[in-house]
Amino acid sequence: MLFHGLHKLTWFPLMSGLLVLGLPAFAAAETTTSENDKTPETMVAALAEDENVEDVERSEPRADANSDAQPEPQPKTTATQATPTKPASKVAPNIDLKEVAPAPEPTTPAQAPVTETAAQEDSEVRPGEETVTAAPVSTEPQPAKSFTLLDSEVLPGTSTRLAWSPGIQIAGLSQPTPVLVVNGAKAGPTLCLTGAIHGDELNGIEIIRRTMYDLDPEKLSGRVVGIPIVNLPGFQQGSRYLPDRRDLNRHFPGSPDGSLADRIAHSLFENIIRRCNMLVDIHTGSLKRTNLPQLRADMNNADVATFTQGFDRMAVVHSSGSPGMLRSAAVAAGITTVTMEAGESHRIQEHQIEAGVNSLTSLMERQGMISRMFVWGDPEPVYYDSDWIRAQHGGILFSEVELGARVSEGEILGYVADPITNAQFPIRSSSNGRIIGMAVDQVVMAGFAAYHIGTEAEVPGE
Numbered sequence: 001m002l003f004h005g006l007h008k009l010t011w012f013p014l015m016s017g018l019l020v021l022g023l024p025a026f027a028a029a030e031t032t033t034s035e036n037d038k039t040p041e042t043m044v045a046a047l048a049e050d051e052n053v054e055d056v057e058r059s060e061p062r063a064d065a066n067s068d069a070q071p072e073p074q075p076k077t078t079a080t081q082a083t084p085t086k087p088a089s090k091v092a093p094n095i096d097l098k099e100v101a102p103a104p105e106p107t108t109p110a111q112a113p114v115t116e117t118a119a120q121e122d123s124e125v126r127p128g129e130e131t132v133t134a135a136p137v138s139t140e141p142q143p144a145k146s147f148t149l150l151d152s153e154v155l156p157g158t159s160t161r162l163a164w165s166p167g168i169q170i171a172g173l174s175q176p177t178p179v180l181v182v183n184g185a186k187a188g189p190t191l192c193l194t195g196a197i198h199g200d201e202l203n204g205i206e207i208i209r210r211t212m213y214d215l216d217p218e219k220l221s222g223r224v225v226g227i228p229i230v231n232l233p234g235f236q237q238g239s240r241y242l243p244d245r246r247d248l249n250r251h252f253p254g255s256p257d258g259s260l261a262d263r264i265a266h267s268l269f270e271n272i273i274r275r276c277n278m279l280v281d282i283h284t285g286s287l288k289r290t291n292l293p294q295l296r297a298d299m300n301n302a303d304v305a306t307f308t309q310g311f312d313r314m315a316v317v318h319s320s321g322s323p324g325m326l327r328s329a330a331v332a333a334g335i336t337t338v339t340m341e342a343g344e345s346h347r348i349q350e351h352q353i354e355a356g357v358n359s360l361t362s363l364m365e366r367q368g369m370i371s372r373m374f375v376w377g378d379p380e381p382v383y384y385d386s387d388w389i390r391a392q393h394g395g396i397l398f399s400e401v402e403l404g405a406r407v408s409e410g411e412i413l414g415y416v417a418d419p420i421t422n423a424q425f426p427i428r429s430s431s432n433g434r435i436i437g438m439a440v441d442q443v444v445m446a447g448f449a450a451y452h453i454g455t456e457a458e459v460p461g462e
Contacts (some may be wrong), residue, residue: 053388053449056296060320062384063300088146088153091158091405097180097213101161120399132395142187142284149181149275157185157217160212164227166267168260179272180208180226182215188222188369193360194274196225197249197283197326199241201236201346204282207342207356214361216368225276230268240286240345250322252329269329278307279330280336282356287448288345296321296401297338298331299384307336309384312362313355314340315380315436317454344440383436383454391416393425394445401451405435413451414445432457 072309083086097100145155152162161175193211195204205228229235233243246261254265273279292315297303308316319339321328326451330337340359343352364370391397399414401407407429415426423461427450437452444450 001209003084013107022402023193027320045284049374053452054322056317056319056324056386056452057388059318060298060300062318087149088154089151090153092152092158092162094155094158095160097159097161097182097215105184143221143222143332144184144187146262147183148182149225150179150271154181154223156183158183159215161216164268164271166264168263168267175229175232177229177232179315180212180221180222180228182212182217183370184220185218186221188220189277190223190225190275191364191367191369192225192273192279193226193282194230194279194326195272195282196229196231196279196373198247198286198345199229199231199237200330201238201240201282201284201286201350202346203284203343203352205229205235206348206353207282207340207360210353210361213249214357219371220369222367224364224369225272227268227272238346249326250324251332252324252326269326269333273335274333276335279326279335280340280360280363281326281330281337282340282342284342285344285437287365287423287439288442289439290403291341291452292435293342293352294383294436295335295340296327296340299382301331303336304331304338306337310316310363310366311338311340311359312374313377313380314359315454316382317386317436318382318384331376341437347377353386381454381456383434384457385455386433386436387453387455388428388449388450389413389427389453390446391425391427391444391448391450392446393418393423395419395423395425395443397439397441397444397448397450399441401435401438403435403438406433407435407453408432413438427451 021132032186034057040349051098054254081369086260117426133199146156146194147154150162152160154162159180159182162181165174165176167174169175187206187379193208195201195208207227208228210226212228215224223272229243233239234241240247242261242264244260248261251259251261251265253269254267255262256266257263278439293313294315294317295308296310296317296319297304298320299316300320307442308314321331321339325339327337327437340356342356343349362374364374365372365374395417395418397414397416398409400410401413406414409431411429413435415424417424429451431453433453433455436452436454439448439450
């Protein structure tokens with residue numbers, strides 16, 4: 001280790017050393033431990049490892065399908081039921097999202113949480129309460145009601161751009177985060193799409209843009225709320241993290257008086273996420289890793305397991321999620337939620353974007369929100385079991401396999417070459433399966449998670 005031989009570290013020499021070495025500032029970031037829990041011995045604390053690795057390795061195992069303890073549906077609670085109704089202060093303008101328009105203005109400099117739901121609204125529909133095998137067949141579709149979000153009333157059959165401001169910036173320099181809303185002319189569930197919670201993950205931004213701009217509110221049943229760029233400061237700086245060097249996806253549902261990350265998470269969760277019935281949080285690999293298009297889902301949750309069947313050509317990896325993740329907090333709040341992983345960070349990848357848009361289209365068709373001539377492809381397997389294979393030596397990684405390849409136990413996936421000694425160390429597969437995630441060729445240290453291998457299992461109910 002870099003500081004192995006030092007007996008005592010102080011903050012100033014540590015930061016000076018980091019600057020000299022050119023290491024990113026977040027390498028010495030604080031953990032999410034509260035200020036009261038810190039001790040004088042807490043000198044250096046690395047950020048948690050990429051959740052692409054962590055949420056798989058630390059996941060609760062899936063319940064045995066043959067056991068008597070089958071997963072039970074979560075309570076059909078609505079996260080807005082405890083908040084009294086408050087009328088919107090204005091009617092949102094009807095905007096054709098396909099047209100180029102100025103950025104939206106914030107409603108107020110510091111948005112107070114608005115989580116109300118009118119009693120007559122139809123946002124109580126939850127996946128699993130009605131059939132999800134096809135668009136619901138009824139004699140007459142029910143007309144939609146107005147949808148209140150961010151202190152604005154979105155009329156039925158309209159689309160608009162709103163602005164969310166967590167109220168944490170310097171007031172004179174604050175910049176609102178755009179929120180796209182399509183309120184269909186017919187009643188239905190409310191689907192939320194979030195992208196770029198990590199500011200360097202670009203594929204999800206384009207997936208949400210194409211999905212939202214392709215919707216016709218006159219033909220939509222329900223509502224779709226899209227936030228293409230949640231972490232706007234990180235996106236502008238090309239950084240995964242927030243300005244306080246924290247990972248936003250470790251702070252949900254947040255708190256109104258905590259750290260910067262806690263406050264942003266709380267504002268997003270209370271103002272927007274709680275207004276939805278379903279959520280797809282879109283990510284990519286990070287730390288120079290790439291992912292086969294896939295869903296991360298807690299398959300022990302019956303509602304979530306059923307929900308995953310609506311995504312066409314999308315592999316599913318069982319993961320119970322980590323504390324602080326948006327997915328975990330949303331599921332705990334009664335919102336059916338999955339994480340979508342597609343590609344790698346800092347890049348726009350057309351084939352990954354197409355896969356994401358296709359899967360969201362199939363989801364909305366399966367939920368009865370849209371009606372299209374949709375041809376389903378061959379179903380991808382559900383990878384209940386998966387393992388990350390770590391490099392045992394430091395050096396330069398050279399892969400022998402490609403993303404999506406099927407591999408056998410013992411097969412060489414790649415090797416790590418020592419550029420000085422010329423030693424080469426093979427990395428072998430631990431099982432038969434498929435490469436559903438991997439590191440791109442790069443310099444690695446011992447212990448770096450290099451290959452994610454999924455072991456196939458049958459889709460529930462088939």
